[in-house]
Amino acid sequence: MAKAKTRYVCRSCGSVSSRWLGRCPQCGEWNTMEEETVQPPAAKAAGSFQRSGESTKAASLSDIAMEQMERIATGIGELDRVLGGGIVPGALMLLSGDPGIGKSTLVLQVAAAVCRRAGSVLYGSGEESAGQIKMRAQRLGIDAANLVVQADTSLDAILQEGHRRRPSLVIVDSIQTMYSGDTDGTPGSVAQIREGTSRLMTFAKTEGIPVFVIGHVTKEGTIAGPRMMEHMVDVVLYFEGERNYQFRVLRSIKNRFGSTNETGLFTMDEQGLAELTNPSQLLLSERTAAQAGSVVAAVMDGMRPLLGEIQALTAHSVFAVPRRTASGMDYNRLLILLAVLEKRVGLNLGTQDVYINVVGGLKLTETAADLPVVLAVISSFRDMAMDSTTVVMGEVGLTGDIRRVPHVRRRIKEAAKMGFKTFIFPKGNQDDVPGDDFPGCRLIPVATVQEAIASAFPAL
Numbered sequence: 001m002a003k004a005k006t007r008y009v010c011r012s013c014g015s016v017s018s019r020w021l022g023r024c025p026q027c028g029e030w031n032t033m034e035e036e037t038v039q040p041p042a043a044k045a046a047g048s049f050q051r052s053g054e055s056t057k058a059a060s061l062s063d064i065a066m067e068q069m070e071r072i073a074t075g076i077g078e079l080d081r082v083l084g085g086g087i088v089p090g091a092l093m094l095l096s097g098d099p100g101i102g103k104s105t106l107v108l109q110v111a112a113a114v115c116r117r118a119g120s121v122l123y124g125s126g127e128e129s130a131g132q133i134k135m136r137a138q139r140l141g142i143d144a145a146n147l148v149v150q151a152d153t154s155l156d157a158i159l160q161e162g163h164r165r166r167p168s169l170v171i172v173d174s175i176q177t178m179y180s181g182d183t184d185g186t187p188g189s190v191a192q193i194r195e196g197t198s199r200l201m202t203f204a205k206t207e208g209i210p211v212f213v214i215g216h217v218t219k220e221g222t223i224a225g226p227r228m229m230e231h232m233v234d235v236v237l238y239f240e241g242e243r244n245y246q247f248r249v250l251r252s253i254k255n256r257f258g259s260t261n262e263t264g265l266f267t268m269d270e271q272g273l274a275e276l277t278n279p280s281q282l283l284l285s286e287r288t289a290a291q292a293g294s295v296v297a298a299v300m301d302g303m304r305p306l307l308g309e310i311q312a313l314t315a316h317s318v319f320a321v322p323r324r325t326a327s328g329m330d331y332n333r334l335l336i337l338l339a340v341l342e343k344r345v346g347l348n349l350g351t352q353d354v355y356i357n358v359v360g361g362l363k364l365t366e367t368a369a370d371l372p373v374v375l376a377v378i379s380s381f382r383d384m385a386m387d388s389t390t391v392v393m394g395e396v397g398l399t400g401d402i403r404r405v406p407h408v409r410r411r412i413k414e415a416a417k418m419g420f421k422t423f424i425f426p427k428g429n430q431d432d433v434p435g436d437d438f439p440g441c442r443l444i445p446v447a448t449v450q451e452a453i454a455s456a457f458p459a460l
Contacts, residue, residue, distance in 0.1 A: 008033040009190045011226050036191045037184040072168065072210070074113040078265060078275045079106075082237065082250050084258015087114070087169065090208045091257065092201050094175075094230065096215040096223045097239030102248055103214050104128075105272050106239065107171050108136060110212065115144035119168035123149045124158035126177030126187070140272040153187060155180045155196050159203050167209065172200065174214040175229075190226050197229045230254065241268075247361055248273060249301070263302035280307035280418060283360045289388035293380030296420070297372035298393045298411035299364060305407065305414040307391065309359040310369065312376035317353045328358025329369065337374055337396060344400030344449055347381065368405040370396035371424070374449060375456050386456050390422040391415040400449045404428030409437075416441055424455055 008017045011034055015026035023030050071086030080086050087093075097103050104127075111121040121144075125133060130151045137143070150161055155178040162170050172178060175196055176188040183195040197213070204211045213233070215223045223230060230236050236254040241247055250264035265276040276282065284296065284307055293312045298305060317323065326334045334356055341347040356373060358364055371394035379386055393411055395403040408429040415423065416438055425433070427445040435443055446452040453460060 005038045007036055007038055009036045009226070010034075011190050014226055014228050034190045036189065072114060072118045074110055075117060076110065076113055076275065077277070078250065079110065081262050082252045082255075082258075082264045083235065084255060084262075087210045088234070088257045089210055090204050091210045091234045092197075092204045092213065092232070093211065093235040093237065094213050094215050094223070094233040095237045095239060096217050098217060101239050101241055102266075102268055102273055103239055104173055105136070105140065105268075106250075106266075107173065107212055107214060108133070108142065109140060109272055111147055111169065111171055112137075112140075112142040112144050114169045115146050120146040120148060120165065121169045121171065122158070122162055122165060122167040123147060123171045123173070124161075124178075125149065125151050125173045126153040127173060139270075153177055153179050155199060156182075159199060162203060162209065163207070166207065169210050169212065170203075171212045172214065174216060175200075176216045193229060194226050197232050201232055241361070247276070247279075251302070259303070261303040263304060265301075265304075280305075280414060283308050283362060284418070287359075290385045292383045292385045293376055295372045295376040295379065295386055296391050296415075297364075297369050298391050298415055298423075299362075299366055299369055300407055300411070303407075305411045306362070307415055307418065307420075308362045308364070310364075310372045310376045311357045311359060312373065312380045313355040313357075314349070314352045314377060314381045315355075317351055319353075322349070322351060323353040323355075325354070326356045328362055329356060329364040329373065333367075333370070334373065336398070337370055338377070340396055340398060340400055340449065341374060341377065345378075345453065347378065349377075349381070352381065366405075367395040367403075368393045368411075370394060371402060371449075371452055375424075375452065378453060378457070382457065382460065384457050384459065387422055389420050390424065390456065391420045392424045392452075392456070394424070394426045394446070394452070396449060402426045402428075402446050402448060402452060408432050412438060412441070412443075424452055 008020050010024040010032045012029045012032045013027040015024050021033050024032050069089055071088055073080055073086040095103055111123055114121050130149050133149050150158055152158060175193055178196045179187045180195050183191050185191040200211050217223055234256045238251045238253055240249045246267045248266040248268055252260045265279050266273040267276050287309050295310050297308055297310050299308060324334060338349055338354060342349055372392040374396055375392055393405055395405055397403055404426045408425055409432055412423050412433060422442045424444045424446060427447040430445040433443060444455045446455060
């Protein structure tokens with residue numbers, strides 16, 4: 001009889017090697033080669049899945065009938081927004097995030113919502129016992145009779161139960177704890193994760209039942225397991241947020257049935273995750289007017305406009321090299337903006353410690369927050385407060401010019417709805433915002449940093 005062979009597979013790119021290597025020769029990642037046992041063809045064929053029926057035939061695109069698939073609306077508006085309107089039948093969805101961020105809480109609330117609207121749900125858990133899931137359900141106020149819980153690490157048993165019950169949704173928590181008897185290796189290994197994802201994909205497509213899979217993340221923030229797992233699934237969702245803050249952000253990294261620009265915002269409380277329908281109001285709820293170093297910025301989180309408060313503090317440094325600290329924005333971007341202020345505006349910050357904080361744990365990832373940061377630094381340095389009804393947006397170039405930003409109209413509309421009256425924005429976006437659309441508002445287009453400073457601080 002042929003003997004089983006051992007090979008090493010890179011969990012990042014899937015490259016195969018006959019011996020262990022510290023660095024993958026294909027993608028260059030370190031310590032990603034994991035051992036995998038390959039069964040001989042005879043033994044592998046005995047337990048493998050054989051396709052039955054006739055093979056599909058090629059057809060012209062114009063002759064292919066359009067499939068009418070009705071999405072399952074969960075009633076959780078933020079989740080439905082990210083998914084593109086609801087759960088698509090037969091979709092394989094991967095949810096990932098840091099430990100303790102609320103992944104299991106989210107899928108349990110999704111299961112309860114689907115039970116109320118569509119039918120039964122099969123919840124397969126390899127991490128918790130049935131009693132532990134019952135305790136969480138009681139804490140969240142969930143008591144659904146058609147929510148079936150199966151605490152088992154055998155993926156074969158969960159899929160067998162899914163074939164028998166044919167629920168409206170199947171949840172697997174998590175793929176790293178599941179074990180398939182058709183493949184050797186321990187749960188969480190590259191071979192087990194790849195085989196488990198493949199079997200779940202086959203189940204979802206053949207039965208037309210959507211599947212939610214929870215995946216762990218590594219210390220680098222990437223999904224644990226082979227990278228090809230992300231290519232196999234239909235939807236990849238990341239659940240992000242800081243443990244010390246109440247905000248949680250659901251992002252769509254990949255979505256075959258909708259846009260990846262939408263984000264869902266939640267807050268974590270004692271009753272679980274609650275939708276955050278007006279995040280701007282919550283972010284600015286504790287803001288005090290007429291404070292030096294405080295500026296309201298209009299930023300985009302996906303396709304959603306958000307208003308956030310940016311605080312800056314400058315203080316005389318007692319060190320030879322002044323400190324630069326940024327919380328909520330890129331540190332290197334802050335250094336660039338301070339260099340622009342030194343060179344183009346003549347602001348002497350060489351002896352000043354500069355601290356930047358984005359209130360509420362909000363993360364600024366777009367360049368439209370450049371101009372608000374610059375004006376906040378000037379406000380703190382000169383100890384002059386900006387008008388409390390002013391909102392700022394714009395990208396700052398190295399030459400001191402203000403570059404256009406996308407979706408200016410949506411940003412101003414969101415701010416005007418909350419009572420803001422003055423808007424400082426790039427001159428390149430002037431044609432995008434007709435003055436007649438915002439009566440009673442003062443629109444100030446600026447082309448350079450000097451113009452923005454003169455508009456924000458007339459006394460300077």
